[in-house]
Amino acid sequence: xxxxxxxxxxxxxxxxxxxxxxxxxxxxxxxxxxxxxxxxxxxxxxxxxxxxxxxxxxxxxxxxxxxxxxxxxxxxxxxxxxxxxxxxxxxxxxxxxxxxxxxxxxxxxxxxxxxxxxxxxxxxxxxxxxxxxxxxxxxxxxxxxxxxxxxxxxxxxxxxxxxxxxxxxxxxxxxxxxxxxxxxxxxxxxxxxxxxxxxxxxxxxxxxxxxxxxxxxxxxxxxxxxxxxxxxxxxxxxxxxxxxxxxxxxxxxxxxxxxxxxxxxxxxxxxxxxxxxxxxxxxxxxxxxxxxxxxxxxx
Ligand code: SF4
Numbered sequence: 001x002x003x004x005x006x007x008x009x010x011x012x013x014x015x016x017x018x019x020x021x022x023x024x025x026x027x028x029x030x031x032x033x034x035x036x037x038x039x040x041x042x043x044x045x046x047x048x049x050x051x052x053x054x055x056x057x058x059x060x061x062x063x064x065x066x067x068x069x070x071x072x073x074x075x076x077x078x079x080x081x082x083x084x085x086x087x088x089x090x091x092x093x094x095x096x097x098x099x100x101x102x103x104x105x106x107x108x109x110x111x112x113x114x115x116x117x118x119x120x121x122x123x124x125x126x127x128x129x130x131x132x133x134x135x136x137x138x139x140x141x142x143x144x145x146x147x148x149x150x151x152x153x154x155x156x157x158x159x160x161x162x163x164x165x166x167x168x169x170x171x172x173x174x175x176x177x178x179x180x181x182x183x184x185x186x187x188x189x190x191x192x193x194x195x196x197x198x199x200x201x202x203x204x205x206x207x208x209x210x211x212x213x214x215x216x217x218x219x220x221x222x223x224x225x226x227x228x229x230x231x232x233x234x235x236x237x238x239x240x241x242x243x244x245x246x247x248x249x250x251x252x253x254x255x256x257x258x259x260x261x262x263x264x265x266x267x268x269x270x271x272x273x274x275x276x277x278x279x280x281x282x283x284x285x286x287x288x289x290x291x292x293x294x295x296x297x298x299x
Pocket of ligand 1: 012013015016017018019020021023028029030031032033066067113114115
């Protein structure tokens, strides 16, 4: 007897917010999205880490909506305001294959968590003949059960690890459980992909953790790095320490600390701690802290 499995979107618990609402009936939870796939941008992207962007670009698919909704988000027009176009699964599959035809080095799903159950069938269909890695580029606030749906379909996880302090996670992302949740998620990602690996300078599998240094959060950034080094063999992953924070997107945030850029001292001292811990990875120049690093979603 065939039994129909319940649609995960009908009582949504795809992310740790566990809203429990019925997205198939048009209801929206924290991520702001129903069961219709919405995409803000599909294009080769040159501003990811060098082994992801390579010379021909990463094939990015920027999804609308976000379950984390950080108050300083630089992609807020798509993450909070929902800018984007609806796509059917067939249309998105076609668009991804068209992107592959442009010669991109990978397919890079950006902020895809709240669409996981809709993306799994697409990946199952295209993965056997794709020929390039699939990147899951997410905020790190992921449930292990949802990540398990992706086992064998994702080659490279590119999660953030934003905060060590749950107070910061509460203030900036309304997610005091972020440090615990992101820890479990990172361990699951590493379990799935194993050791990071490259071929001719391009990432082919593994985990690249991103950490954005925030103003006045130097100590927390160092704690994030120490924590990562305490739970994973750091030489088997890559860590990207980012300084592209810009206050342009937090003008109305109620926290004074967010109204300035990161100083040289703050960023350099975090990089020194990364070195001390034996972390291998990527850093950014000072010129990264501009609006120019934000893709033009309206263009
Ligand atoms: S994916 Fe969206 S609706 Fe589902 S639990 Fe997360 S925030 Fe709520």
